[in-house]
Amino acid sequence: MTIEIKTSTLEPVRNTFANIERRFGDKPASRYQEATYDLQAETNFHYRPLWQPEFELNDKNRTKVVMEDWYALKDPRQFYYGAYVQQRAKMQEAAESSYGFFEKRNLADYLSDDVKNLLITYLIPLRHIENTANLNNMYGCAFGYGTAITQALLYNAMDRLGIAQYLSRIGLMLDGNTGQSLIESKQHWMENPAWQGMRALCEEMTTVEDWFEVVLAQNLVMDTLVFNLFYEQLDGKLAAMGGRDIAMLTEFMQAWNKDVNKWFDSVLKTVASESDENKALLHAWTEKWQSKVLDALKPVIQELLEPEAFNLAVAELEKRIKKAGITA
Amino acid sequence: MSKVYIALQDNDESRYIIEAIEEDNPDATVIHQPAMIRIENENYLVVKRETVEEKMGRDWDVQELHLNLITLGGNVDEDDDQLSLSWNV
Amino acid sequence: MSAKKLNLKDKYRLLTRDLDWEYSYVDRKKAFPYEEFEGIKITDWSKWEDPFRLTMDAYWKYQAEKEKKLYAIFDAFAQNNGHLNVTDARYVNAIKIFLTGVSPLEYQAYQGYAHVGRQFGGAGARVACQMQSIDELRHVQTQIHAMSHYNKYFDGFQDWTHMHDRVWYLSVPKSFFDDARSAGPFEFLIAISFSFEYVLTNLLFVPFMSGAAHNGDMATCTFGFSAQSDEARHMTLGLEIIKFLLEQHEDNVPIVQKWIDKWFWRGTRLLSIVAMMMDYMLPNKVMSWKEAWEVYFEEAGGALFKDLARYGIRMPKFVEVTEKEKEHVSHQAWWIFYNYGHAAGFHTWIPSDEELDWLSEKYPDTFDKYYRPRWELAKKMEAEGKRFYSQALPQLCTTCQIPMGFTEMDDPTQIAYRSSDYEGEKYHFCSDGCKHIFDEEPEKYVQSWLPVHQIYQGNCGGASVEEVLRDYYKLNLGADNLDIKGSPDEQRWKEWKGVA
Numbered sequence: 001m002t003i004e005i006k007t008s009t010l011e012p013v014r015n016t017f018a019n020i021e022r023r024f025g026d027k028p029a030s031r032y033q034e035a036t037y038d039l040q041a042e043t044n045f046h047y048r049p050l051w052q053p054e055f056e057l058n059d060k061n062r063t064k065v066v067m068e069d070w071y072a073l074k075d076p077r078q079f080y081y082g083a084y085v086q087q088r089a090k091m092q093e094a095a096e097s098s099y100g101f102f103e104k105r106n107l108a109d110y111l112s113d114d115v116k117n118l119l120i121t122y123l124i125p126l127r128h129i130e131n132t133a134n135l136n137n138m139y140g141c142a143f144g145y146g147t148a149i150t151q152a153l154l155y156n157a158m159d160r161l162g163i164a165q166y167l168s169r170i171g172l173m174l175d176g177n178t179g180q181s182l183i184e185s186k187q188h189w190m191e192n193p194a195w196q197g198m199r200a201l202c203e204e205m206t207t208v209e210d211w212f213e214v215v216l217a218q219n220l221v222m223d224t225l226v227f228n229l230f231y232e233q234l235d236g237k238l239a240a241m242g243g244r245d246i247a248m249l250t251e252f253m254q255a256w257n258k259d260v261n262k263w264f265d266s267v268l269k270t271v272a273s274e275s276d277e278n279k280a281l282l283h284a285w286t287e288k289w290q291s292k293v294l295d296a297l298k299p300v301i302q303e304l305l306e307p308e309a310f311n312l313a314v315a316e317l318e319k320r321i322k323k324a325g326i327t328a
Numbered sequence: 329m330s331k332v333y334i335a336l337q338d339n340d341e342s343r344y345i346i347e348a349i350e351e352d353n354p355d356a357t358v359i360h361q362p363a364m365i366r367i368e369n370e371n372y373l374v375v376k377r378e379t380v381e382e383k384m385g386r387d388w389d390v391q392e393l394h395l396n397l398i399t400l401g402g403n404v405d406e407d408d409d410q411l412s413l414s415w416n417v
Numbered sequence: 418m419s420a421k422k423l424n425l426k427d428k429y430r431l432l433t434r435d436l437d438w439e440y441s442y443v444d445r446k447k448a449f450p451y452e453e454f455e456g457i458k459i460t461d462w463s464k465w466e467d468p469f470r471l472t473m474d475a476y477w478k479y480q481a482e483k484e485k486k487l488y489a490i491f492d493a494f495a496q497n498n499g500h501l502n503v504t505d506a507r508y509v510n511a512i513k514i515f516l517t518g519v520s521p522l523e524y525q526a527y528q529g530y531a532h533v534g535r536q537f538g539g540a541g542a543r544v545a546c547q548m549q550s551i552d553e554l555r556h557v558q559t560q561i562h563a564m565s566h567y568n569k570y571f572d573g574f575q576d577w578t579h580m581h582d583r584v585w586y587l588s589v590p591k592s593f594f595d596d597a598r599s600a601g602p603f604e605f606l607i608a609i610s611f612s613f614e615y616v617l618t619n620l621l622f623v624p625f626m627s628g629a630a631h632n633g634d635m636a637t638c639t640f641g642f643s644a645q646s647d648e649a650r651h652m653t654l655g656l657e658i659i660k661f662l663l664e665q666h667e668d669n670v671p672i673v674q675k676w677i678d679k680w681f682w683r684g685t686r687l688l689s690i691v692a693m694m695m696d697y698m699l700p701n702k703v704m705s706w707k708e709a710w711e712v713y714f715e716e717a718g719g720a721l722f723k724d725l726a727r728y729g730i731r732m733p734k735f736v737e738v739t740e741k742e743k744e745h746v747s748h749q750a751w752w753i754f755y756n757y758g759h760a761a762g763f764h765t766w767i768p769s770d771e772e773l774d775w776l777s778e779k780y781p782d783t784f785d786k787y788y789r790p791r792w793e794l795a796k797k798m799e800a801e802g803k804r805f806y807s808q809a810l811p812q813l814c815t816t817c818q819i820p821m822g823f824t825e826m827d828d829p830t831q832i833a834y835r836s837s838d839y840e841g842e843k844y845h846f847c848s849d850g851c852k853h854i855f856d857e858e859p860e861k862y863v864q865s866w867l868p869v870h871q872i873y874q875g876n877c878g879g880a881s882v883e884e885v886l887r888d889y890y891k892l893n894l895g896a897d898n899l900d901i902k903g904s905p906d907e908q909r910w911k912e913w914k915g916v917a
Contacts, residue, residue, distance in 0.1 A: 017576070018576040141531045168435075
């Protein structure tokens with residue numbers, strides 16, 4: 001009978017796992033801590049990978065970034081799986097209600113052909129960029145070191161798949177669920193000269209070897225510019241063209257972008273402040289990819305937005321770079 | 329002949345699903361084990377959305393099955409209306 | 418506009434694989450470099466059939482619902498001191514093995530699927546692997562959270578990741594997954610999705626989790642079954658990948674068969690630990706290992722291999738040995754641990770009289786004849802104060818890394834020894850299956866980090882076994898190891914339960 005148990009005998013023997021105690025002291029730990037720190041195998045690997053015999057299965061040398069402790073890259077959102085899916089489920093519920101409303105009221109019928117064309121030519125092709133972002137974050141997850149960063153990269157990769165799917169659904173709403181608009185938009189991605197720079201860059205990104213480099217190129221440089229130009233700035237233009245309702249469908253992307261920037265800015269800051277070598281490395285990568293992405297975006301943006309749009313986007317990127325402490 | 333099978337967690341929702349499976353697969357065998365219910369049948373078993381909806385008295389998405397599913401055996405075919413398990417013999 | 422509504426399959430195709438495109442600016446092989454070196458021929462990725470059509474929005478929604486339910490139970494379990502409801506303190510040792518031996522494999526599965534979920538050129542397969550990767554992360558994390566409460570009240574859980582990288586018997590599961598992850602992407606899928614998930618994991622999750630429920634462990638049962646609901650998707654991926662490879666090119670058939678042979682044997686060896694958990698470590702029994710093997714492998718696996726016969730796939734090599742082994746393997750494995758209980762991170766014990774009777778009933782052809790006499794002797798020695806622990810370090814099988822304690826199946830009194838010579842060295846094995854695996858890929862298995870060799874070579878600190886256990890493994894000696902009888906775990910349990 002549990003009633004007879006004296007409470008004093010039910011005192012725990014220890015508060016948390018030994019690895020957590022070594023890091024944070026003998027006190028109750030959070031679910032994020034217990035589900036994150038030291039999960040990944042560190043030593044005594046049995047076999048070298050057949051596909052990369054120059055490395056161990058888990059190996060810190062797959063990037064030039066050097067960290068004393070890769071678990072320093074903690075996620076300020078404290079996302080472990082359960083916290084992550086529950087947070088995304090909330091966002092999904094809101095998005096579902098917007099998409100449902102849009103569909104039920106046939107709001108696509110009220111869009112002019114100009115707006116529809118613009119969406120098919122310039123917005124929906126972003127689903128292919130999201131697909132690239134999915135690959136790049138998966139790359140970081142697979143080759144990265146330590147659960148703190150790799151789990152966050154996986155959540156990011158899955159998010160990108162989700163965004164690509166939302167973008168595709170916008171297409172399906174425009175074409176009445178026939179898939180025609182997705183075919184057209186993919187044709188733009190494959191053949192429209194304005195998009196070829198971006199397509200070539202996406203292809204190139206999936207061949208970058210250093211996982212931290214590609215993750216930075218994607219999540220800092222590419223994303224800041226793309227999200228600013230194609231969601232924030234395009235929003236204004238769409239509203240002026242009578243396409244205000246589209247904002248209902250891209251709300252998820254905007255809210256999402258805010259959420260992940262919080263995480264990735266903190267990752268960059270921690271890496272940059274670890275050493276001058278790291279800082280110089282991040283700086284060089286940022287410069288390199290900033291010029292590549294800007295070159296690739298130029299033809300699309302010239303067709304889509306006003307000339308000062310670029311400056312606004314670059315200012316946004318510079319703000320983030322400065323905040324992360326990535327200076328020469 | 330080979331058996332296909334599906335096992336569900338023993339809870340309230342599963343009870344309706346199992347009623348529906350029994351109705352649509354009259355030859356199936358239902359086996360109760362601690363915390364789980366296993367249903368097996370020779371070669372073929374189907375879970376139909378319509379029947380489950382009838383039993384539950386509400387809309388039910390076939391993908392909701394995953395909330396209570398423990399395991400299955402057989403080739404899966406899933407669409408909007410049903411999930412079926414079969415062996416090609 | 419008269420819209421032709423897309424069906425679920427076409428819609429899912431547009432929402433996943435249509436996101437991909439044919440590269441024209443860089444060589445696609447540079448982006449997906451590991452698809453060819455194993456000799457597998459893929460002629461057309463578009464023939465891939467998506468087993469389940471789960472888009473991310475539905476994934477978030479359903480998984481969040483599962484997690485909400487699961488964590489509500491974890492919270493209730495902790496608040497109500499659920500650990501007091503398990504059958505007895507012995508039971509908890511089974512889940513110590515789970516956390517130190519199985520949960521790290523879930524982690525490796527997360528890593529392995531992330532790797533193939535990036536490397537496959539076919540978007541259908543890639544996305545399915547990505548979803549499995551995130552599911553596997555879920556499994557390791559929910560297991561940690563379920564065990565977190567036990568860790569506060571019992572010994573042996575506290576340094577599980579440190580232990581997994583070092584402790585001798587944990588190199589059995591670790592090397593299994595290292596082997597799969599270090600292989601090429603297609604072998605990885607045949608190893609884990611097909612041979613392990615489809616053919617064998619039901620044996621771990623279904624009867625064992627049902628057993629957890631039967632022993633009052635709601636936390637473990639709930640995460641186990643909740644994980645299984647993802648597993649059903651994973652199993653289907655396993656079946657899909659094998660059919661896909663076999664349909665792509667006839668040259669794939671012998672390669673796939675070779676992998677099935679290897680991974681089936683590797684898997685059965687790994688599961689000998691589960692066999693022992695089911696037959697010896699659950700105070701309330703659900704079914705014997707032999708019965709579980711018959712239902713979940715012989716019956717279910719039999720149906721599966723009959724289905725695959727049309728592709729020219731046959732039952733795995735050495736399957737006839739497992740038919741005999743199901744009578745022996747749990748008894749032999751528990752005996753090994755009973756002998757090395759001083760060097761294990763969990764407690765051991767002699768089965769009670771009722772348990773011995775249950776084993777006799779479940780194993781009428783072997784238990785009384787071969788195994789009961791050992792336990793009777795152990796009981797007698799213990800009563801005389803002569804509890805015996807093997808002091809010599811055991812020789813390990815180079816392939817599965819289990820101490821050489823399994824017998825010839827036709828003569829269960831004779832320990833089985835096999836060996837091979839490779840580049841002037843002799844390598845030892847516990848069975849024909851393990852020798853065969855080595856002989857196929859000796860250059861891989863000569864790399865094995867064999868814990869006993871490593872201790873002898875001085876790579877595990879300390880000159881004595883005790884120092885290795887204490888300093889290198891970080892076991893709390895006298896608390897984590899030895900018999901349950903007289904352990905702090907037992908003492909606390911008695912206090913909680915008010916028994917002297």
